[in-house]
Amino acid sequence: MTEQQAYLQELMALDFKLYDLHLYLNTHPFDGEILEIYQDLAKEAKSTREKYEAMYGPLKCENAATDCEWTWIKNPWPWEGMV
Amino acid sequence: MWGYDKKLQYPVNIKNPNPQLAKFIISQYGGPDGELAASLRYLSQRFSMPTEITKATLNDIGTEELGHLEMIGTMVNQLTRGVSPEGLRKAGLGDYYTDHGVSIYPQNAAGNPFTASYIGVKGDPITDLYEDMAAEQKARSTYEYLIDLSDDPDVTDILKFLREREVVHFQRFGEALRSVQEKLAQKKFYMNNLHTCPNNNTPPSCGCQNVPIISDCGCQNNN
Incomplete structure (x- = not known):
């Protein structure tokens, strides 16, 4: 596994944790304990995402406009895997 | 992976129920030139x-x-909001109400359920992009027919926005098609998108010299 893959998987795991808590919170909107965990995880995911994007390019198109190039379209796309 | 923004792309706030119009507009939800078909x-x-x-x-x-x-579903929902079963029946939605109540079901205006046969996926970029351009024109025509049928300015305004998007998409698909055609017109190219690396490596990291020009191998030696 390359360094990029490892980093991406770390972010995927964080985002997935967040999302799973999101589903839980939909049906338990006043669970203070989980709300706190969610807030901490959201911060961690945000900073991990920012570091990843700085090193390997944008995950969201908002971050794809450099001074001279629209880097959004660059290969590889998720369905192509990373070799 | 997708995320969700809790907003529409363009506002949908229809003041007056109009089940008759809802019956027509649902075709853009699950009909042959509708948004579900386009997306898939x-x-x-x-x-x-x-x-x-x-x-x-x-x-x-x-x-x-x-x-x-999502916008089309929202329109149908607002156009049928608070309408009685009798009102739905008068608008020709009695059959619909029987099977789906007041929920949103992907079907065309005549009530035929959505089918994957509305879409073409041929695996040839030229073929598929021509299909997409035709699809955008068909969707534009449908929106124009719906605008002809609409007697509510709130609805017409949204339909005009969606119609305009079809025109923009047609333009972008045309540019994408042209970019593929230009690639194929280069001096050396292969007509397939299969990687032919002798070591059986896969793009994009392979680095071998033996790659089709429109592959994703990433090597620089294919011009």
Whole structure:
């Protein structure tokens, strides 16, 4: 596994944790304990995402406009895997 | 992976119920030239697109169509809000009410359920992009017919926005098609998108010299 893959998987795991808590919170909107965990995880995911994007390019198109190039379209796309 | 923004792409706030119009507009939800078909068409075709431009274009327009699907569902929902079963029946929606109540079901104006036969996914970028351009024109025509049928300015305004998007998509697909054609017109090219590396490596890291020009191998030696 390359360094990029490892980093991406770390972010995927964080985002997935967040999302799973999101589903839980939909049906338990006043669970203070989980709300706190969610807030901490959201911060961690945000900073991990920012570091990843700085090193390997944008995950969201908002971050794809450099001074001279629209880097959004660059290969590889998720369905192509990373070799 | 997709995320969700808790907003529509363009506002839908229809003041007056109008089940008659809802019956027509639902065709853009689950009909042959509707938004569900458009989205599935592009998001399925993108897997065999050969270039960065075509992959990005299909991915992103396919995603936007999901937003349009949401707008159409919202319109049908608002147009039938508070309408009695008798009112639905008078508007020709008695059959619909029988099977779906006041929920939103993907069907065309005549009541035929959505089918994947509304979309083409041929695996040839030229073929698929021509299909997509035709699909955008068909959707534009449908929106124009709906505008002809609409007697509510709130509805017409939204339909005009969606019609305009079809025109923009047609333009972008045309540009994407041209970019593929230019690639194929280069001095040396292969007509397939299969990697022919002798070591059986797969793009994009292979680095061997033996790659089709429109592959994703990433090597620089294919011009």
